[in-house]
Amino acid sequence: MRLTARITRIAAGVLTSLLVAAPAYAQEAAAPAADSGDTAWVLMSTALVLLMTAPGLALFYGGLVSRKNVLSTLMHSFFTICLVGVQWVLIGYTVAFGSDKGGILGGLDFLGLSGVGMAPNGAATVPHLAFAIFQGVFAIITVALITGAFAERMKFGAYVLFSLLWATLVYGPLAHWVWGGGWLQKLGALDFAGGLVVHISSGVSALVAAVMVGKRYAKPTHPHNIPYVMIGGGLLFFGWLGFNGGSALGANGLAALAVATTFTSGAAGGLLWTLFEWNHRRKPSLIGTVSGVVAGLVGITPAAGYVSIPAALAIGATTAVVCYLGVNKVKAYFGYDDALDVFGVHGLGGIWGALSTGLFASSAINPAGADGLIFGNAALLGAQAVSVLAAVAFSVAGTFLILKVVSAVTALRASQEEEQAGLDRVLHGEVAYTKAQET
Numbered sequence: 001m002r003l004t005a006r007i008t009r010i011a012a013g014v015l016t017s018l019l020v021a022a023p024a025y026a027q028e029a030a031a032p033a034a035d036s037g038d039t040a041w042v043l044m045s046t047a048l049v050l051l052m053t054a055p056g057l058a059l060f061y062g063g064l065v066s067r068k069n070v071l072s073t074l075m076h077s078f079f080t081i082c083l084v085g086v087q088w089v090l091i092g093y094t095v096a097f098g099s100d101k102g103g104i105l106g107g108l109d110f111l112g113l114s115g116v117g118m119a120p121n122g123a124a125t126v127p128h129l130a131f132a133i134f135q136g137v138f139a140i141i142t143v144a145l146i147t148g149a150f151a152e153r154m155k156f157g158a159y160v161l162f163s164l165l166w167a168t169l170v171y172g173p174l175a176h177w178v179w180g181g182g183w184l185q186k187l188g189a190l191d192f193a194g195g196l197v198v199h200i201s202s203g204v205s206a207l208v209a210a211v212m213v214g215k216r217y218a219k220p221t222h223p224h225n226i227p228y229v230m231i232g233g234g235l236l237f238f239g240w241l242g243f244n245g246g247s248a249l250g251a252n253g254l255a256a257l258a259v260a261t262t263f264t265s266g267a268a269g270g271l272l273w274t275l276f277e278w279n280h281r282r283k284p285s286l287i288g289t290v291s292g293v294v295a296g297l298v299g300i301t302p303a304a305g306y307v308s309i310p311a312a313l314a315i316g317a318t319t320a321v322v323c324y325l326g327v328n329k330v331k332a333y334f335g336y337d338d339a340l341d342v343f344g345v346h347g348l349g350g351i352w353g354a355l356s357t358g359l360f361a362s363s364a365i366n367p368a369g370a371d372g373l374i375f376g377n378a379a380l381l382g383a384q385a386v387s388v389l390a391a392v393a394f395s396v397a398g399t400f401l402i403l404k405v406v407s408a409v410t411a412l413r414a415s416q417e418e419e420q421a422g423l424d425r426v427l428h429g430e431v432a433y434t435k436a437q438e439t
Contacts, residue, residue: 032124033125034118034125034127035251037250038126038250038252039127042126042131042249042250043130044242044246046137047242048238048241048242049138049141049243050081050137050140052137052141052235052236052239053080053137054078055231055232055235056238056239057077057144057145058074058078059228059229059231060232060294061073061074061147061232061340062074062225062232063223063224063226063227063228063229063230063231063232064148064151064229065151066152066220066422067224067432067433068424068425068431069152069422070224070225070424070432071424071430071431071432072427073147073151073152075156077144077147080144080147081140081144084136084143084164088139088140088167089136090112091168092167092171092172093110093113093132094107094108094109094110095168095173096175096179097110097135097179098110098176098180100176100180100181103177103181103182103183103186104173104182105172105173105176106172106180116129125250126250135175138243139171141198142198143166143167143202145199145203145206145342145346146163146166146205146342148338149209149210149213149338149339149343150206150209150339150413151339152216152419153214153216153339153413154213154412154413155410155412155413155427156423156428157410158406158413161409161410162209162402162403162406165402165405165406166205166399166402170398170399170402174196174201174394174395177390178191178197178387179197184196184386184387184390188383189386189387190302190303190306190358190380190383190384191387192302192303192305192306192357193243193258193302193305194247195303195350196387196388197391198346199298199301199346199347199349200346200350200351200354200391200395201394201395202347203346203348203349203350204343204347204395204396205396205398205399206342206346207338207342207343207347208395209399209403210336210337210338210339212400212412214337216339216419217416220337223287226286229287229290230286233291240262240266243262243301244259244262244304244305245259245262248305254366257305257366258304260309260312261303261304261307261308261309261311261312262301262312264309264313265296265304265315265316265319266293266294266296266297267293267296267316268314268317269293269294269295269299269316269317269319269320270289270290270292270293270296271320272317272320272321273291273292273295273320273323274288274289274292276321276324291323291345292323294345295316295319295323295349296315296317296319298345298349299315299318299349299350299352299353300316300319301350302350302354302357303353303357305369306365306370307362308362314356314360315353318352318356319352319353319356322348322349322352323344323345323348323349326345326349327344330344331343351388351392354384354387354391355384355388357372357380358380358382358383359373360372362375363375414427
């Protein structure tokens with residue numbers, strides 16, 4: 001009996017100790033609590049990226065087209081917020097960030113944002129909802145970028161169906177490959193804020209769309225409102241600081257680095273494009289300077305959190321040169337009608353930016369990244385090259401098939417008579433200006 005009593009007391013003591021200690025163990029195993037500063041930065045960055053689409057991209061694109069098509073071009077950007085915004089909530093987020101299914105797709109864990117709440121998810125220190133919506137505005141602007149390729153000629157219904165299918169079948173899987181635990185992430189490819197997921201995918205998809213939709217019937221006119229272009233470009237530059245800086249998912253040193261490299265590369269891009277154009281055409285243009293800034297911003301996007309400030313200067317300058325040649329030489333040589341040079345800036349700029357990450361990345365800058373070729377690690381450049389090829393091939397194939405499906409359902413483009421009259425009046429029943437429209 002005494003032995004039994006002693007065993008009972010020992011067991012009771014051990015059990016009591018475990019129960020008392022349980023809250024401490026539970027606290028150690030729990031996910032990090034949301035940090036107010038990190039949350040505020042990500043929420044602000046979400047607003048900045050949304051601003052990039054409308055009015056930023058809307059005005060940038062709208063100023064480049066003719067007077068009779070400015071509203072249809074503005075509509076592309078603004079309506080994409082509504083269309084892809086709902087798509088992202090219903091299915092887009094879970095396809096991109098649901099539980100990994102073979103490295104290819106996310107599962108349906110978060111269908112309709114089910115289970116996406118106010119607590120952080122994983123190691124992040126921001127609410128899961130904040131992360132989900134931040135990623136959603138990335139999906140929105142990616143789709144909106146493509147519309148510049150077929151501006152002034154695609155039917156609105158075709159654009160809607162294409163955008164919905166592309167966001168679901170191309171953007172979602174690619175985002176999972178790179179950011180959601182998919183095979184490119186496991187390969188070691190680096191994409192801090194969307195060089196692969198946003199710019200390469202939109203740029204090469206825009207090229208496919210431009211070719212498949214066909215050239216405009218009328219000879220393209222001069223941009224109808226260059227001040228719009230500058231205002232839109234300035235808003236893109238402003239919002240891009242949140243685009244890249246917010247991808248640090250915290251108000252921390254990494255966010256400061258991303259903002260600094262983004263600013264530096266954008267400025268270098270604008271400077272080099274202007275100098276290059278000045279030498280080539282003997283006159284520096286405002287459109288050229290704005291385009292150079294955008295090129296520099298595209299180039300730094302995949303590298304923003306992995307490289308030094310001098311590397312950002314190099315990336316911005318070289319991306320501007322690559323994109324200038326793409327817009328002024330490659331496009332003219334092949335003769336495709338990419339109306340607003342989406343491929344020349346975002347496609348080629350994104351490709352060079354992704355490869356530049358493989359050159360200039362430094363683990364001394366960001367231990368969560370890796371060293372690039374310059375720091376003795378050729379493997380990263382190889383992983384970046386594989387990721388570029390994968391993003392290009394998947395985007396080209398997906399866009400081609402989607403446009404084939406859309407063309408079987410509805411007409412892709414306006415008729416010659418409709419294009420001549422202008423899409424604003426024909427498709428939307430309104431005009432931007434009261435005076436006579438340009439022909």
